[in-house]
Amino acid sequence: ARLGTQDPEGILAPPQPGHISRLEFRRRLDSDADARAAFDLQVKEEQERRRKEREARVIPETDAGLVEFFLDTDAREIEIEIGRLRPRLNKGFFDHIQREIAQIKFAVTRTAVRTNCFGYISTCFLCSVW
Structure with missing residues (x-):
């Protein structure tokens, strides 16, 4: 038996160092899992919100209306809308x-803003369609 231990008969296993750090690691992992779950939930809610907005958009019948539709569409959604409206392009x-x-x-x-918008739109279409 070792001196200064609480197990003079040697019944218990030898002490393992680092139990506090293991507990801290487990606690951080749990909190990271909670943060990760919250982040995943936020991402899903954002995707659902964007999907609902996309479905609520009214697609114009004319080419001029379609150009305005694309100009008013958020940059993150432009590729999705181009794909969705490919038959009209x-x-x-x-x-x-x-x-x-x-x-x-x-x-x-x-x-200048209007000119830049049309340049951007035509570039997006040419890159995604051809």
Whole structure:
């Protein structure tokens, strides 16, 4: 038997160091699991909210309305909307975009924001469709 122990007969197993650190690790793991679960719940709620917003959007019938629809769509949703509306993105739609861009280029009073939006939209379509 070792000196200074509470087990003079040697019945108990030798003391294991680090039990406090193991308890702290387990506690941190549990709290991280709670934080992870809360984060996963928040992500799911955000996905559900975005899905509901997407389903609530009214898709316009005209090409001009469709361009406005894409311009008003959040950047995170643009790829989803392009995929969802792919059948509407035909030659007529792209011709309409080209006419709009040409009008903006030759307009006397054009805004930089509007020009940038059309440039962004046409780039998104060209990259995702072709």
